Every structure is written in structure tokens, then in C-alpha cells.
Amino acid sequence: MSAVTYELIKTDDRTKARRGRVTTPHGVIETPVFMPVGTAATVKAMRPEEVKELGAEIILSNTYHLYLRPGHDIVREAGGLHKFMNWDRPILTDSGGFQVFSLGDLRKITEEGVQFRSHIDGSKHMLSPEKSIEVQTSLGSDIMMAFDECAPYPADRRYVKDSLERTTRWLKRCKAAHTNTEKQSLFGIMQGGMYKDLRKQSAEEIVELDLPGYAIGGLSVGEPKELMCEVLDDCVDHLPANKPRYLMGVGTPDYLFEGVERGVDMFDCVLPTRIARHGMAMTSAGKVNIKNAQYERDFSPLDHECDCYTCRNYSRAYLRHLFKCNEMLSAMLLSNHNLYFLVNLMKNIRKAIEEDRFLEYKKQVYDNYGAF
Amino acid sequence: MSAVTYELIKTDDRTKARRGRVTTPHGVIETPVFMPVGTAATVKAMRPEEVKELGAEIILSNTYHLYLRPGHDIVREAGGLHKFMNWDRPILTDSGGFQVFSLGDLRKITEEGVQFRSHIDGSKHMLSPEKSIEVQTSLGSDIMMAFDECAPYPADRRYVKDSLERTTRWLKRCKAAHTNTEKQSLFGIMQGGMYKDLRKQSAEEIVELDLPGYAIGGLSVGEPKELMCEVLDDCVDHLPANKPRYLMGVGTPDYLFEGVERGVDMFDCVLPTRIARHGMAMTSAGKVNIKNAQYERDFSPLDHECDCYTCRNYSRAYLRHLFKCNEMLSAMLLSNHNLYFLVNLMKNIRKAIEEDRFLEYKKQVYDNYGAF
Ligand SMILES: [Zn+2]
Ligand SMILES: [Zn+2]
Numbered sequence: 001m002s003a004v005t006y007e008l009i010k011t012d013d014r015t016k017a018r019r020g021r022v023t024t025p026h027g028v029i030e031t032p033v034f035m036p037v038g039t040a041a042t043v044k045a046m047r048p049e050e051v052k053e054l055g056a057e058i059i060l061s062n063t064y065h066l067y068l069r070p071g072h073d074i075v076r077e078a079g080g081l082h083k084f085m086n087w088d089r090p091i092l093t094d095s096g097g098f099q100v101f102s103l104g105d106l107r108k109i110t111e112e113g114v115q116f117r118s119h120i121d122g123s124k125h126m127l128s129p130e131k132s133i134e135v136q137t138s139l140g141s142d143i144m145m146a147f148d149e150c151a152p153y154p155a156d157r158r159y160v161k162d163s164l165e166r167t168t169r170w171l172k173r174c175k176a177a178h179t180n181t182e183k184q185s186l187f188g189i190m191q192g193g194m195y196k197d198l199r200k201q202s203a204e205e206i207v208e209l210d211l212p213g214y215a216i217g218g219l220s221v222g223e224p225k226e227l228m229c230e231v232l233d234d235c236v237d238h239l240p241a242n243k244p245r246y247l248m249g250v251g252t253p254d255y256l257f258e259g260v261e262r263g264v265d266m267f268d269c270v271l272p273t274r275i276a277r278h279g280m281a282m283t284s285a286g287k288v289n290i291k292n293a294q295y296e297r298d299f300s301p302l303d304h305e306c307d308c309y310t311c312r313n314y315s316r317a318y319l320r321h322l323f324k325c326n327e328m329l330s331a332m333l334l335s336n337h338n339l340y341f342l343v344n345l346m347k348n349i350r351k352a353i354e355e356d357r358f359l360e361y362k363k364q365v366y367d368n369y370g371a372f
Numbered sequence: 373m374s375a376v377t378y379e380l381i382k383t384d385d386r387t388k389a390r391r392g393r394v395t396t397p398h399g400v401i402e403t404p405v406f407m408p409v410g411t412a413a414t415v416k417a418m419r420p421e422e423v424k425e426l427g428a429e430i431i432l433s434n435t436y437h438l439y440l441r442p443g444h445d446i447v448r449e450a451g452g453l454h455k456f457m458n459w460d461r462p463i464l465t466d467s468g469g470f471q472v473f474s475l476g477d478l479r480k481i482t483e484e485g486v487q488f489r490s491h492i493d494g495s496k497h498m499l500s501p502e503k504s505i506e507v508q509t510s511l512g513s514d515i516m517m518a519f520d521e522c523a524p525y526p527a528d529r530r531y532v533k534d535s536l537e538r539t540t541r542w543l544k545r546c547k548a549a550h551t552n553t554e555k556q557s558l559f560g561i562m563q564g565g566m567y568k569d570l571r572k573q574s575a576e577e578i579v580e581l582d583l584p585g586y587a588i589g590g591l592s593v594g595e596p597k598e599l600m601c602e603v604l605d606d607c608v609d610h611l612p613a614n615k616p617r618y619l620m621g622v623g624t625p626d627y628l629f630e631g632v633e634r635g636v637d638m639f640d641c642v643l644p645t646r647i648a649r650h651g652m653a654m655t656s657a658g659k660v661n662i663k664n665a666q667y668e669r670d671f672s673p674l675d676h677e678c679d680c681y682t683c684r685n686y687s688r689a690y691l692r693h694l695f696k697c698n699e700m701l702s703a704m705l706l707s708n709h710n711l712y713f714l715v716n717l718m719k720n721i722r723k724a725i726e727e728d729r730f731l732e733y734k735k736q737v738y739d740n741y742g743a744f
Contacts, residue, residue, distance in 0.1 A: 041693065045700040070668070070693040078671050078689060086685045296442070299450050313458045317450060321413065321442040328417040328700050 002212040004143055004185035006244045006265075012358050016236060016263035019353045022213075022244050024090040024142035025183055026082065029057045031244060031265040032349055034256065034342045035092060037273070040065050041075070041085040044273045045331040046339070048087045054308060054340040055347065058090040058142075060268040063135050064099030064127070068118050072138035080140030092268070093141035094248075095132045095174075095189075097148045098217075109149065111166065129173035133186075141184060145215060146174045148189040153221045160193035161201075167191050168205040175209055187213040187246060194227060196234050203238030214239050215246040216264070220255065229258050236263040253282065253345060253369060257362045260349055267346075272338035277331045279323045282341045286370040288316075290334065295320045308340035309333075374584040376515055376557035378616045378637075384730050388608060388635035391725045394585075394616050396462040396514035397555055398454065401429045403616060403637040404721055406628065406714045407464060409645070412437050413447070413457040416645045417703040418711070420459045426680060426712040427719065430462040430514075432640040435507050436471030436499075440490050444510035452512030464640070465513035466620075467504045467546075467561075469520045470589075481521065483538065501545035505558075513556060517587060518546045520561040525593045532565035533573075539563050540577040547581055559585040559618060566599060568606050575610030586611050587618040588636070592627065601630050608635040625654065625717060625741060629734045632721055639718075644710035649703045651695045654713045658742040660688075662706065667692045680712035681705075 003025050010019040022029040036043050036051060038059045043051050051059065061081060066072060078084040081091055097114075100107060104116030104125075113128025132147040148167040151160045171188050178186045188206035192198035206214060216235050219228050232247065239245050244265045250256065251269020259267060272282065281288040283303035288295075290302070301311040302319060310319075310333040322330035345365070352361035375397050382391040394401040408415050408423060410431045415423050423431065433453060438444060450456040453463055469486075472479060476488030476497075485500025504519040520539040523532045543560050550558045560578035564570035578586060588607050591600050604619070611617055616637045622628065623641020631639060644654065653660040655675035660667075662674070670688040682691075682705040694702035717737070724733035 040697045040699055041690070042699050042701045045704075047701070047704065065697075069697055070689065074669060074689060074693075077669060078687060084687070084690055086690075297446060297449060315450060315456070317442065317446060318413070318456055318458075321446075325412045325437075325441055327412055327414050328703060329414045329419070331700060332417075332419065332704075 002181055002185045003183055004212045006213065006242060008241060010354060012353050013356060014359060015261045017260045017349075017353050017358045018263060018265065019350055020244065020265055022265070024058075024185075026088060026090040026142050027057065029090055030350055032256075032260045032346055033057060033266055034251065034346045035060045035266065035268040036339050036343070037061075037268055037270045038085065038087075039270070040069065041081060043335075043339070045277070045328065045335045046273075048085065050309070050336060051087070051339065052089065054336060055343045056089070056339065058092060059087060060092045060094065061085075061139070061141065062099060063093050063096035063132060063139065064103065066139060067096060067125075067127075067135045068120055072135040076138035076140075080138075082140060090142040091139075092143040093136045093139050093145065095145040095147040096127050096135065097132070098150050098248075100127050101150060111169075113147070129170040130177045133174050133177040137178070137180065137184065143213065144178065144184050144186045146171045146186060146188050148191060148217055150218050150221065151191060151193050153194065153218075153223045155193055157195055157198070160191070160195055160198055164191040164198055164202045168202065171206055171209065175211070185212040187211060187215050189215045189217040189248075190235060190239070191218045193218055194223060194231055196231065199231065199235050200238050203235065207238070207240060211243070213244040213246060215248050217248050219247065220250050225255075225258075228255075229262070232259065232264070233262050251342065253342070253365065256342070256345065257349070257365070261358070261362070272342055273335045276334035276338045279330070279334065281334055282338050284368055286368075290316065290319045290323050292320075302337055303341070306337065306341065306344075308337050308344075310337040310340075374553055374557045375555055376584045378585065378614060380613060382726060384725050385728060386731060387633045389632045389721075389725050389730045390635060390637065391722055392616065392637055394637070396430075396557075398460060398462040398514050399429065401462055402722055404628075404632045404718055405429060405638055406623065406718045407432045407638060407640040408711050408715075409433075409640055409642045410457065410459075411642070412441065413453060415707075415711070417649070417700065417707045418645075420457065422681070422708060423459070423711065424461065426708060427715045428461070428711065430464060431459060432464045432466065433511070433513065434471060435465050435468035435504060435511065436475065438511060439468060439497075439499075439507045440492055444507040448510035448512075452510075454512060462514040463511075464515040465508045465511050465517065467517040467519040468499050468507065469504070470522050470620075472499050473522060483541075485519070501542040502549045505546050505549040509550075509552065509556065515585065516550065516556050516558050518543045518558060518560050520563060520589055522590050522593065523563060523565050525565065525590075525595045527565055529567055529570070532563070532567055533570055536563040536570055536574045537577075540574065543578055543581065547583070557584040559583060559587050561587045561589040561620075562607060562611070563590045565590055566595060566603055568603065571603065571607050572610050575607065579610070579612060583615070585616040585618060587620050589620050591619065592622050597627075597630075600627075601634070604631065604634050604636070623714065625714070625737065628714070628717065629721070629737070633730070633734070644714055645707045648706035648710045651702070651706065653706055654710050656740055658740075662688065662691045662695050662702075664692075674709055675713070678709065678713065678716075680709050680716075682709040682712075
């Protein structure tokens with residue numbers, strides 16, 4: 001039996017939305033779920049207890065970043081990533097593939113893997129399927145992701161086909177390199193760009209390997225929202241119902257709804273903490289730019305419908321003051337609220353699915369939130 | 373009866389060290405006490421609950437900074453500083469005098485007060501005894517400080533004498549401007565530079581006004597430590613035993629000991645949080661520069677004898693990693709430890725005074741801490 005298992009609890013009558021449960025060595029995750037990102041072994045500006053308190057059941061951390069700093073050997077010697085960063089709930093690590101392609105300089109792709117230079121100090125490195133699994137094994141994440149290439153958008157058919165086929169070959173090497181299957185599970189990643197037949201081909205190739213979960217990669221990479229939805233709709237149909245599905249890098253409220261509606265179970269995004277550091281909040285009434293002069297004497301909470309730590313204790317005027325003074329507490333409080341907002345949104349979505357009112361809840365949020 | 377009262381519990385047999393208790397409208401402070409600084413209505417990188425949890429019983433906030441940003445009218449409209457920043461324990465506010473002299477540009481001192489330009493946007497302002505009290509009344513601090521001039525070091529006798537006499541005249545105007553004496557108390561500030569007779573003159577002038585507490589200003593402004601100790605020793609003798617004594621801007625462990633030994637009850641300093649942001653920690657074994665390569669694989673806590681949140685949950689290797697990655701959690705965790713270290717040091721000092729072993733405890737800490 002694999003380290004990570006999935007249980008399908010209920011499927012919505014009118015959509016592909018589904019309520020499920022992922023069990024991992026570090027605990028249970030109710031799905032659909034939003035995973036906060038802790039790039040460098042810390043969810044930025046948050047103590048781990050605060051991340052727990054706001055309801056997050058799993059976080060994502062980045063293989064590429066931890067491989068470069070502090071180095072996976074150090075994390076392993078520390079007793080693994082959970083212990084190193086003081087987080088005892090499940091962790092998912094990505095494979096490093098996405099960052100190698102987006103951050104690494106002078107990359108060179110071969111069948112073996114990807115040669116790249118560190119974006120920090122220019123040092124030369126090689127990331128391959130085996131290396132990625134070695135690093136993720138050192139980190140000790142509950143869910144490891146396969147080393148893949150995420151084709152850019154737009155990309156021509158020939159490139160996407162070659163790339164997805166190499167991704168499948170890399171997935172097989174990842175699976176072969178992954179030995180401690182009772183402690184960590186490996187998820188495969190579907191590619192295929194915006195080409196539906198290539199998505200089908202990719203799905204068939206990776207599903208054959210009978211992995212405990214599958215991610216949909218190469219979406220939300222710059223294509224129009226309608227196209228994303230259309231391709232995603234198709235992708236999910238090629239994945240088995242008894243395995244969790246993870247849509248990578250998605251985290252705006254509207255994309256979360258569209259993903260859930262099409263049968264996705266897991267999401268992650270740096271957006272909530274990143275925009276928090278720029279003074280932006282997601283609220284039930286839409287986006288709030290806390291810098292705006294209109295909040296100078298606004299002593300009401302950031303979000304009237306929110307009961308997060310930030311909204312329970314501070315006013316917009318105070319948050320604006322902190323931001324204007326460049327105080328760290330500004331990022332701390334806004335990150336807390338934004339993460340709570342998304343984690344709580346997913347909780348409400350789960351409840352709506354359970355109560356057969358997913359589409360009604362979606363409409364309600366869209367109506368209140370306004371333009372995304 | 374004034375808003376703030378002092379009770380002397382015990383005086384050390386061999387030194388002037390004393391155990392006391394300050395009662396304020398927002399609670400009791402056991403003295404000697406170290407007060408964390410929350411310059412802009414936030415103790416940098418800390419949630420107020422964390423400041424409480426580490427044992428701080430009072431914080432200091434800055435009139436100059438809050439007058440400029442967000443403006444004292446906004447804090448007043450918010451319901452006062454306690455509510456604005458979500459801190460329900462006592463607050464002491466300084467008068468703005470020190471910052472006007474050290475941060476304000478193009479200052480001009482007259483009998484009326486000080487004209488200066490904001491260090492933020494160059495706008496022109498006037499701070500006077502009446503204005504300082506008006507601002508501090510808006511903030512609603514438990515303890516307000518008189519508007520004074522802190523003479524530089526070195527300064528000639530004539531300058532220091534004129535300055536201290538003006539400071540006394542300003543104190544009388546502060547006292548006259550302060551009306552809500554049942555909610556806030558005004559402390560006077562002794563000046564006089566390094567001149568003992570001028571210190572005596574200043575003390576006599578301010579003690580005559582029978583205020584609920586007195587601060588010793590104009591020390592720790594660059595003079596040698598021995599001179600500071602000598603002048604301080606003398607200063608305290610001119611102050612009444614039944615009022616709390618506050619040594620402004622002092623916060624290294626050695627200066628805290630020297631101050632307590634000479635009969636000081638209250639201290640404040642930005643040092644613990646400032647050095648934390650630069651990766652420096654005060655520990656029972658001396659200073660630790662977390663950046664150092666020697667901590668790369670050091671999985672032990674920052675301070676083996678500390679049981680603060682940081683030391684209970686994180687390793688030096690992790691703290692070093694956070695600092696190297698420029699993660700906010702680095703400043704958050706080191707600030708927490710450094711504040712805990714000083715707050716806990718004062719707690720131990722109070723216990724040592726109670727148990728007649730103040731000098732022994734001082735020697736023990738000096739021996740372990742090494743060079744200050
Ligand atoms: Zn909130
Ligand atoms: Zn500590």
C-alpha cells in the first residue's frame with residue numbers, strides 16, 4: 001500500500017466537483033484543498049502554528065530552492081523538512097522542474113535531465129529525475145512530484161509532444177528511483193499543452209504507472225481563462241476517479257472554483273502571501289488595496305465577513321499605517337488573512353459539495369467578489 | 373491620586389538595587405523591568421500576543437513617529453493606542469524630544485519648543501511641551517514623558533545648564549497641560565549631562581513638582597561606560613525612593629545590571645529587535661551571529677539555556693538558513709528570542725534581589741556572557 005491514499009466521499013450531481021480525503025503519513029487532508037506555499041521551508045511571514053491555526057492541512061515546499069539553500073543534505077541531517085521547519089502536518093514538494101525552467105539561467109535540456117545555473121550565485125547544477133527524487137527523499141515530504149518539463153504557452157505541437165513523451169520517460173525513472181514507498185508517495189504529472197489529443201496521450205501513459213495521485217501541469221501558464229477551463233475539463237476525464245488530482249500553481253478564487261467544478265482536488269499558489277507583501281488582500285467583497293487613502297480612517301476590519309486573527313483584532317486604518325511604515329507586521333497580518341481567506345473558501349466549497357449547493361455557492365461568491 | 377503609583381517592595385542590602393511594583397490603569401509592572409520598544413505602534417516583527425507570551429508587561433512607543441505617521445488624531449479616533457495596536461497592557465510614550473533632536477532635520481530650538489522638518493517628507497512641524505502632551509493624550513499611554521532636551525555628549529557646561537533649566541521650564545508647562553491625571557501619569561526627566569552639580573540642580577527642580585515618576589535622560593549618549601556608571605550612581609541619590617526611576621534607552625545586559633545596581637527600575641531599548649533583524653542574538657553564552665558558517669549544520673537551539681518559543685522549536689541551522697534567504701521569519705524568531713532574553717533576565721534579576729543574591733547573579737551572568 002502506498003504512503004498516500006485517496007478516498008472519494010461524494011461527487012456533485014450537476015458538476016464534476018467532488019468531496020474526498022487524502023491520507024498521508026503526517027495526517028489527513030480534506031479535499032478539495034488549497035495548499036499554502038512555503039518556498040524556502042517557511043510560509044513567508046508566518047509562524048507554522050499560525051498556518052495551522054488558520055486551518056491549513058498541508059503545505060507545499062520547493063525542491064529547487066531547498067536544494068540550493070540550505071542544501072538537501074542539511075535538511076536530511078536536521079531530520080527532514082518537517083522537523084527542520086517545525087511543521088508536523090503533511091508536506092508536498094514539487095520536483096524542481098518548474099523552477100529550473102523559470103528561474104535557472106542558461107539551462108540545457110537533455111534526455112538525462114536539465115543543466116542550469118543557480119539564480120543565486122550562478123553555480124552550475126544538474127537536475128534529473130533521479131536527482132529530484134534523491135532531494136525529495138532527503139526532504140521527506142509526504143507527497144513527491146515527478147520531475148517534468150512544463151511546456152511554455154504558446155508552444156508548437158511538435159515541441160509539446162516531444163516534451164510530454166520525455167516527461168513520461170522521466171516519470172518512469174522517478175518511479176524507479178523512488179524506493180521508500182511506505183513513507184512517501186510519488187505523484188505523476190500530465191502535460192500536453194493546449195492539445196487535447198496530447199493531453200489524452202500523456203494521461204494514458206502516466207495512468208498506466210498506477211501512481212497514488214496525478215497532477216495536471218502546464219495549465220495556468222498565460223493562456224486565456226476560457227481555454228484553461230476547456231482543456232482542464234478534458235484532462236480530468238482521462239484521470240482515474242480513485243486518485244487525487246492536483247492542479248499546479250492555481251490560487252485565485254475564480255480559478256479555484258473552476259478547478260473544483262471540473263473535478264480537481266488539490267491546488268497551490270504563492271499568490272495570497274505574495275500580494276499580501278504588496279498590501280493587497282482578498283476579501284469577501286473583492287480585492288482591497290490597503291495602501292489606498294480611503295482606508296486612512298477606516299476603523300472597520302479588513303473583511304467584515306472574516307473571522308481570521310487579523311480581522312478579529314485590527315482595523316484597515318492600522319493595516320494601512322503598518323504598510324506605509326514598512327512594518328513587517330503588515331505582511332504578517334495580510335498573509336494571515338489571505339491564506340485564511342483561501343483555506344476557508346475551500347472549507348466552504350467542501351461543505352457546499354456535501355450539501356448539493358456547489359453551483360449556488362460559486363454564484364454567490366462570484367456575485368460578491370466582483371471582477372477577479 | 374495619580375494614575376500610576378509605585379510600591380517599593382525590597383531594597384538590596386549591599387547595593388541600591390530594588391524590587392518594586394508599578395501600578396497603571398492597564399495593569400501592574402514588576403520592577404526592575406525591561407520595556408520592548410514598539411516605535412510605530414508595533415514591536416517590529418512581533419504579534420502583540422507574542423510580546424505578551426514572552427513576558428513583557430509594558431511596551432514603549434514613540435510620540436514623534438506616531439505624530440508623523442499615522443498622526444495622533446487618527447490614533448485618537450481609533451480609540452487610543454492600546455486599541456489601535458491591539459495591546460491591552462501598559463504603554464509608556466516618550467515625548468518626541470529625543471527624536472526631534474536626533475532625526476528631525478533643520479531643527480530650531482526656542483523657548484516655545486522645537487521647530488523641525490519631518491525625516492520622512494521634509495514637512496515643517498513644531499513640537500512644544502503643550503503639543504507633546506496633546507499628542508500623548510491622544511495616544512492614551514499610561515505613562516507620558518515630559519518634553520525635554522537631551523544634551524549631546526560632550527557638551528559644555530554653559531550649554532548643559534541652559535538646556536536643563538529650559539527642560540525644567542518645559543516640564544512645568546507639560547504638567548500644566550496635562551489634565552486627565554486619573555488616566556495617564558506624567559514622568560519628569562532629569563538632565564545635566566556629565567556635570568554632577570547640574571544633575572543635582574535638575575533633580576531638585578523636577579522633584580519639587582512631585583511627579584509620579586522620574587527618568588534619567590542624557591546618559592548612554594556616547595560617554596564611556598565608567599563615566600555613565602559614576603554619573604548614574606550620583607543621579608539616583610537625588611531622586612525620591614518612593615517613585616519609580618527610568619533610565620532611558622538602555623538595553624544591553626551589562627548596562628541593565630549596572631542600572632539596577634544603582635537603583636534604576638525601568639529600562640527600554642530598540643537594540644534586541646534591531647540586532648535581531650541583522651541576524652544577531654543575545655544568548656546566555658554571549659552574542660551569536662547567526663550568519664556565521666559554523667552554524668550551517670548546528671542543529672542545536674540558539675541558546676541551550678533558553679526556553680523561548682524560538683529555542684524550543686528551531687535550530688541554529690534553520691535560523692541561519694532563514695537569515696541567508698532573507699525570510700521574515702528570521703527577524704520574527706530572533707526578535708522573539710532577544711526580547712525574551714532581556715525580559716527573562718530582568719525576571720531573574722528581580723528574583724535575585726528578592727533572595728539577596730543580586731551581586732552573585734550579576735557575576736554569574738557576566739562570567740557566562742563574556743565581553744559585552
Ligand atoms: Zn481576515
Ligand atoms: Zn530563546
